[in-house]
Amino acid sequence: MANGILKGKRGIIFGALDENSIAWKTALKVKDEGGLFTLTNAPIAMRMGKINELAKACHAEVIPADATAEQDLNNLFSKSMEVLGGKLDFVLHSIGMSPNIRKGKEYGDMNYEWFQKTLDISALSFHKVLQTSEKLDALNEWASVVALSYIAAQRAYPDYTDMAQAKAMLESIARSYGQRYGTKKKVRVNTISQSPTKTTAGAGISGFDVFFDFADMMSPLGNATAEDCASYITVMFSDYTRMVTMQNLMHDGGFSSSGITDSLIEKLTK
Numbered sequence: 437m438a439n440g441i442l443k444g445k446r447g448i449i450f451g452a453l454d455e456n457s458i459a460w461k462t463a464l465k466v467k468d469e470g471g472l473f474t475l476t477n478a479p480i481a482m483r484m485g486k487i488n489e490l491a492k493a494c495h496a497e498v499i500p501a502d503a504t505a506e507q508d509l510n511n512l513f514s515k516s517m518e519v520l521g522g523k524l525d526f527v528l529h530s531i532g533m534s535p536n537i538r539k540g541k542e543y544g545d546m547n548y549e550w551f552q553k554t555l556d557i558s559a560l561s562f563h564k565v566l567q568t569s570e571k572l573d574a575l576n577e578w579a580s581v582v583a584l585s586y587i588a589a590q591r592a593y594p595d596y597t598d599m600a601q602a603k604a605m606l607e608s609i610a611r612s613y614g615q616r617y618g619t620k621k622k623v624r625v626n627t628i629s630q631s632p633t634k635t636t637a638g639a640g641i642s643g644f645d646v647f648f649d650f651a652d653m654m655s656p657l658g659n660a661t662a663e664d665c666a667s668y669i670t671v672m673f674s675d676y677t678r679m680v681t682m683q684n685l686m687h688d689g690g691f692s693s694s695g696i697t698d699s700l701i702e703k704l705t706k
């Protein structure tokens with residue numbers, strides 16, 4: 437049920453890898469709501485070729501960019517404005533990767549070069565996106581920039597290792613840059629803290645299935661799906677949320693406010 441809430445708006449969507457990606461579902465939803473956008477991902481992810489399927493379905497151009505490379509971002513923002521015919525109204529940062537997690541390193545045995553890569557890809561890239569767009573004056577007033585976070589920014593999860601620090605930094609950048617951009621240009625910057633979701637990034641965390649089920653039982657509404665997240669992002673891009681900025685918004689079916697739930701009590705009762 438589309439209502440055209442993004443009609444006339446232009447933007448960039450980072451991070452659609454395959455049909456499970458939160459960014460993939462978001463692209464489809466934004467298109468249904470009338471938004472125009474370019475799609476982007478790291479050149480290495482392009483090789484899978486999947487993004488072209490999405491681009492076709494959305495009538496969107498694909499512009500490769502490594503989100504850690506300022507030059508790529510410059511090119512991406514400049515080309516996007518050219519292709520879409522004007523300044524932008526929304527940006528989705530849906531990017532995360534930890535070489536330490538990929539390579540199964542424990543928290544007590546971190547490779548620090550990889551740790552820095554985790555921070556660069558998963559957090560600092562958000563600052564680079566914001567700084568590039570500010571320098572190019574690429575965003576219209578009341579534009580909305582959203583990045584995706586996880587509750588491991590606030591709470592300890594054994595296998596989330598250095599991604600926990602990356603998410604804490606990501607949320608902090610949303611506050612600091614949100615303050616600056618809001619004051620200068622009335623641009624909004626927020627993070628959405630999403631339930632565990634079955635995607636390539638999600639399934640890379642060891643023990644994922646267990647904490648997926650745990651979160652589901654701890655959430656009165658159950659885990660939020662990638663489609664639910666796409667709907668929330670769409671609303672955050674719309675004018676219905678004009679005064680929301682510098683927030684970390686929990687999108688987790690009630691998980692973060694639950695102490696224990698009936699289903700967990702039932703499960704744990706001997």
Ligand SMILES: NC(=O)c1ccc[n+]([C@@H]2O[C@H](COP(=O)([O-])OP(=O)(O)OC[C@H]3O[C@@H](n4cnc5c(N)ncnc54)[C@H](O)[C@@H]3O)[C@@H](O)[C@H]2O)c1
Nearest residue numbers: 451453457458478481503531532584632633635636637638
């Ligand atoms: N899946 C979950 O359980 C979950 C929960 C909360 C938050 N998130 C967050 O949601 C976001 C999207 O992840 P997803 O679950 O859709 O998984 P995904 O694997 O589909 O998406 C991650 C994306 O990051 C991109 N990426 C990696 N390095 C990059 C680089 N250098 N430059 C540009 N792009 C790069 C990948 O190519 C991929 O498209 C991430 O920030 C993730 O941490 C995921």
